Amino acid sequence: MTVSAYLILASVLFTIGTVTVMVRRNSIIVFMGVELMLNAANLAFLAFARMWGNVDGQLAAFFVMVVAAAEVVVGLAIIVSLFRTRRTVSVDDENLLRH
Amino acid sequence: MNNGLMMTTAEQFLFWIIGPIIVLGASALLFSKRAVLTACSVMVTMVGLAFLYVGLGSPFLGIVQVVVYTGAIMMLFVFVLMLVGVDVSDSFIETIRGQRWAGVLLGLGLLVVLSGAVFRSTFTFAIGTDAASNGNNAGAVAHLLFSDFAFTLEITGCLLIIAAMGAVILTHRVRLTRPITQGEMMEIRTKRGMRLTPPPAPGNYARHNAADVPAIDARGKIIEDSVPSALRMRGQVHNLRGLPQDLLEDKVPPTRRPDAAAPAIEAGTAGSSDSAGPRDTGGPPEPGDTAGPEVKP
Known part of the structure; x- marks a missing residue:
């Protein structure tokens, strides 16, 4: 019960994030789905860190958070610049690289 | 806190209270049409995860979660949402046929695979991070x-x-044209006979000071120019009693039709330049003067 409950919760959150990425078309919401997936991974990291009794897993979660912050900065900048040129945030309309 | 062997009752309580809240907040990603609502729900999820982190024996990461995720990342999301327009709502019309069901099915498959892996594994009893953290x-x-x-x-x-x-x-946006300096702008305004001073502030004393209520000049006429042009174009200018579209009904179109927007601006500027001109300060108001509706308090 100890670790598996947290892992199941992390699985559910990861699944919700994945389905969000696959189904939704507002790119900001898609991006939030990615964030949720990272958080699910963090939860699993912390659960395992507690299981093994060391703080390495916590450190991994910490680095995940740092990378997530950097990723959000760049991703949102891309979304803003796309919105500036295309006036839309829908991922269906972003086909600039195709033409 | 972490006895290491099993979840304590307090921790189980925390888990079963916080866990559904987290899942509910996350499910707004799938079901909510409004992006701002989604962002707020994800914030709830992040704070709930911070509680769980503290319960898992890492208070440092719990605090970092609140500061970084809720405080910085989600704020950035909301900021960008405001930038691209809050009214942007996702359309649920499928462009690729069956994409939604395929996505949901694949997600359920992923959930089955992940939870299957969790249930088939055997975990050692949790040691707990108390010893490693050393307080x-x-x-x-x-x-x-x-x-x-x-x-x-x-x-x-x-x-x-x-x-x-x-x-x-x-x-970064590269500027394609030279910016107009302040002096050049004043020159243009002087040549075209435009207003040189800032427009009068909207609102009038003792009744309303909201931006959608026009100011009145010394003769009691409404200065339509004092209301921001965006409100004028939308037809959201209120009269002096705060009732919409009463006194200014003939001036401002009620709907935001694009063809009706242009006359509204012209009417506004004409009325204001008339009422703000120096020749208007004296003299009693003529009955036929249509520069602006008179005040009826």
Whole structure:
């Protein structure tokens, strides 16, 4: 019960994030789905860190958070610049690289 | 707190209270049409996860979760949402046929695979991080961070700097034309006979000071120019009693039709230049004067 409950919760959150990425078309919401997936991974990291009794897993979660912050900065900048040129945030309309 | 063997009753209580809240908040990603509502729900999820982190024996990461995720990342999301327009709602019309069902099915498959892996594994009893933390969780993390993972930390610092630079470069806009200086702007305004001073502030004393209520001049006429032009174009100008579209009904179109927007601006500027001109300050108001409706308090 100890670790598996947290892992199941992390699985559910990861699944919700994945389905969000696959189904939704507002790119900001898609991006939030990615964030949720990272958080699910963090939860699993912390659960395992507690299981093994060391703080390495916590450190991994910490680095995940740092990378997530950097990723959000760049991703949102891309979304803003796309919105500036295309006036839309829908991922269906972003086909600039195709033409 | 972490006895290591099983979840304590308090922790189970925490888990079963916080867990559904987290899942509910996350499910707004799938079901909510409004992006701002989604962002707020994800914030609830992040705070709930912070509670769980503290319960898992890492109070440092719980605090970092609140500060970084809820405070910085989700705020950035909301900021960008405001930038691209809050009214942007996702359409649920499928462009690829069956994409939604395929996505849901694949997600359910992923959930089955993941939880199957969890249920088939055997886990050792949790040791708990109390011994490793030694009463100082942040200190233990910092010790590891600056000893074994010091190089990783430096690379992460480089990554952050590069990300910040990338954001600046990505959102940088090259100016194609020379900016108009203040002097040139005044010259243009003088040549065209436009207003040189700032427009009068909207609102009038003792009744309303909202931006959608026009100011009145010394003769009691409404200065339509004092209302921001965006409100005038939308037809959201209120009269002096705060009732919409009463006195100004003939001036401002009620709907935001694009063909009706242009006369509204012209009417507004004509009325205001008439009422704000120096020749209007004296003299009693003529009955046939249509520069602006008179005040009926």
